[in-house]
Amino acid sequence: MKYVIIGGSAAGISAAKTIREKDAAGEITVVCRDEFIYSRCQLHLVAAGASTAERIRLSTPDWAGRSGISLLGGREVVKLDPGIHQISFSDGWKAPYDRLLIATGSRTIFPPIGGVRGPMTYGLRDIDDAVAINRARSSVRNIVVIGAGLIGIELAAELARSGLKVSVVEIADRPLPLQLESICGSKCAKILSDAGVDLHFLDPARMVHRSSDGTPICVELVSGRKVPCELLVCAAGVKTNSEFAAEAGVKTGGGICIDSHCRTSLPDIFAAGDVTEFVDSVSGVSQTTAIWPTAVRQGKIAGANMVGENASLNINTGMKAAISLLGTHAVSLGPVTSPDRQWHKHVFIGTDSQGRENCKILYADGNILKAALLWGDVTNAGLYHEAIVNRRDISADLECLGSFDAAKRGKETLNVL
Amino acid sequence: MKRCSSADSCFSAYLEKRSDVNTAFDRMEDQAVKCGYGQNGVCCRLCSNGPCRITPDSPKGVCGASADTMVARNFLRSVAAGAACYLHVAESTALRLKSIASGKSPLPLRSEKSADELARLLGIEGGNARDKAVRIADAVLADLYGRRDEKMKLVEKLAIPARVKKWKELGIMPGGAKAEVFDALIKTSTNLNTDPVDQLLHCLNLGICTGLYGLAMTNLMNDIIMGEPEICKVSTGFSVADPDYINIAVSGHSHSVFAGLIALLETDKGQKIGMDAGAKGIKIIGITCVGQDMQLRGSAIRPGVFAGQAGNNFTQEALLATGAIDMVISEFNCTLSGIEPIAEKNKIKLLCLDDVCKQAGAELLNDTKGAELVLAEKISRMAADQYKIRRGGLTIDVPVHGYDDVIAGVSEKSLLKLLGGSLAPVIELVKNGTIKGIAGIRGCSNLAAGGHDETTVALTRELIKRDILVLSAGCTTGGLANCGFCSPGAKDMAGPGLKAVCEKLGIPPVLNFGPCLAIGRIEIVVAELAKALGVDIPALPVVISAPQWLEEQALADGCFGLSLGLTLHLAQPPPILGSALITKVLTEDLVNLTGGRVIVEMDPVAAADKLQADINNKLAALGIGV
């Protein structure tokens, strides 16, 4: 059995490992653009010089060999021929497959504004981006990051921590507009501004002015403000690397459409990770995801099904994020920033004995927990995640939340919130 | 983060608003899991072969001590500590009384009448009020400092004969109070006294020391120094903190320690210290029982000097967070460690006047007898300086909180005055069934028994609904006052009989005796009732409850109540349940010894049922129709 996996990150490697566990003899080939396997979630640390490419490796150089997996880096997909079960790569190799997994992830969208492309301008999706930013930052004074999402904020914070002047430009009114509501959004903005990051909200970039040799001079915002910039990072959105699949007739929307078994619309072709689109268990809406644990899980399920099993995703959600910002932590679960009107927002804020201000914001539809945002002490976040995805009735917990009552005894419940 | 609830919803709302402050209400959750051994009193840490716990696999300590011995030892040690606390207050008050009366301290005796009355009670004759006051102080101190093998002389003057007789029978008449405490420490040390019943009896002995000296005598001496209590209308709650003034919060139990400061602040000279700093003057605000002691003095203290009692002890952190308090002076307990980071953040000066209450961040000042006014001036200037340092640019956020029509100042004397000179009207009301009984709801405030003051409020509401008159003292009362129970409007929560009484006399259904020291006053009233009815105390239709007892002093208070032969209700059990013997003695057998017993019941309605049943039994035995 020939298994070909395109993409060597979370989903692809997870699938490869799963297949090898279940099929000792099958031929497994992982083809990817990257030269080695690394943690994509730590790119901001490499970019800011807080870590190195070597330190964020996820496997030893001999892993592939020991596992009997062929790992071919530095190659890209050129064409998919589903009719003849063949996939062609940029080095000319036309690989036959019995089972194919597409785990090609996504790439940076550069905003459609004048002057956005040019030297000293990067996204942050792979190690080359990170290494380039790290190399470039020592020679610049002003860095502008477009997009205050997860990637943009974590990068801005690390760059500021390394002593650089960073400005963040964002169309929404707060940082992490998909993860944080207004109370925690303010706190997040304060952490960033206390760290020296200049924040421009409700003021997206309009164009990038460059000097004659192409290096950026400043980013002009819609308000007319000109933010000095010698290094520009775009973290304002991603696009799935699914065009080749669409061209080959695979059903795609924003990403490659999969079912609960990670199958695509074409036989023997599976997809997993950031490239996919599937119904989110929490929102009920078909959407792409960009979360490492989800990609790993999809890779596992895809791998099991490629071997001939009948595994199902069951719970699949990308609406969760763990945020770590200069010593402050937060966990955002479910549609915190787009709650249904009839949900009730329960807010609990307090200061603990260590002087840390902690928030617990829960959105409940009656007694069913729909979304949660923990800020500060995120202990037990997993319990909230479990409650949300399994639609648990948390009436007993809601009664206790916000007040402690040692006298309440004798109720038969299992949950601990 | 689950924040503990409070019966005072206005206060709760403020806590929620001030989520930037860490208080005891936040820390409850972190400490939610309690060690079962500690809770049951079966952990012994006395020796290096331990700490030992009684478990199914290890039913005895290494020394051979059983659960009964461990529980009794732990309990006696706690009661001894609690007794020691109150006795310290009695001692300090007696020393101050002597110093003032002898002329050493340049302060007035505000009620010479009280000196005459107390001297008469104690059999001290001859001389003027000042002479008598000196001899009263000497007599108290002689008893406190006496040898253990010499019974204290004033006990027979302060307790009714029937009780003295009972105590002699049981062998619990106390010797020198401090010696009793001292020997209790010895008894409870390693491999010394291992007899649980002997230790329990010693607890009762210490209860008598606490009740008669720590409580009753301290009040009677305070009346001489600070003036006789008067029933008066006062304000309580955070709203008493007026940001236009320099606000000194006082914490502790020794009213007489503040005699000098109060005297100074009653003068224009004292207030000018505040005005020179840019404020309208200087006011004192109560945050623990000493404030409730100031609250009951009525016209004996110039109006305006004492602004009011802000709340009970667990409200102090939030009060300091308002920013309106410039200084905290502590002379005894109930000042929480939790105020230290808040004081630091808000630049509030912490002072203490006795090293027994020295907080890490507080400055200890010498409180020398004779130099009270010098100290008062020093304190006032420090407060004024602190005001100037801290107020600029500070956000002050005092919520609208509390009541302006709290009836306070009820005492054994002022109550008699209100009733026309005797307790006969109350007895008549009980005989004709208008009032269905009397309950002393008193003691501390805590967080663990259902939330802050929750059980206290629920139980009180239940009792007054049943036409049971409530006498209250302590942080319990501070909590009830801020929930409206001590205001005239509370009559609407009372049953028809009690409501009618309230309307006729112009009183609320909960009579506010003030500080926890005034538990002694409540017990004097109880003794007077016994005298009036010609019975011993256990026969009275009177019950007591410390629904949210907090600390060792409460246990010592409780032991006094038990030695008086009263039924004592507690919501949370003390750490005794690990010993079946001790539990049985306290809840059952004791009734055959002193007449008293303990009822443990967390649910307020069930507690009211049990207390009312007890009252009804006693009414029936007295031949009063139920």
Place this chain on the structure above:
Amino acid sequence: MRKKLIDRSKCVGCKNCELACITIHCDGKNPFDPNLDSSIARARNKVELDNGGLLFPEFCRHCDEPACVEACMSGALTKGDDGLVVCNHDYCIGCFMCVMSCPYGMARPSVKNGGKMIKCDGCRGRKSMACVDACPQRCLTEIETDDRTGGQIIYK
């Protein structure tokens, strides 16, 4: 395979198990100096109260399909051949995706080690489990079993 049997009805909340866990993971391994100040140490297990107010000693289950391992983006969390799920703190960067994923709340944030995660290591390499040794009520007991499935914990 070594598993932990837990009888909830025997727990008295003494927290000996938490203390033992902190002690053996402290640098000095000195029971008289376990650094209980929370700014330094944190237990890897927790005695909690459920919504009914009943004691619930919670331990890492070393799940068959550990959500924390699936979530870990640094490779720090792995499930070994001995069945134990262990965190290598050299690789952990404190992203807390594991904290977000563990349905038992047993992957926890720790202030020690610069904010990395902390979890039970099954006392890998130790003769017996420290928490089991320390329990005075025999609420926790160790059993040997051939059944390698179902994780490391059995609640009675």
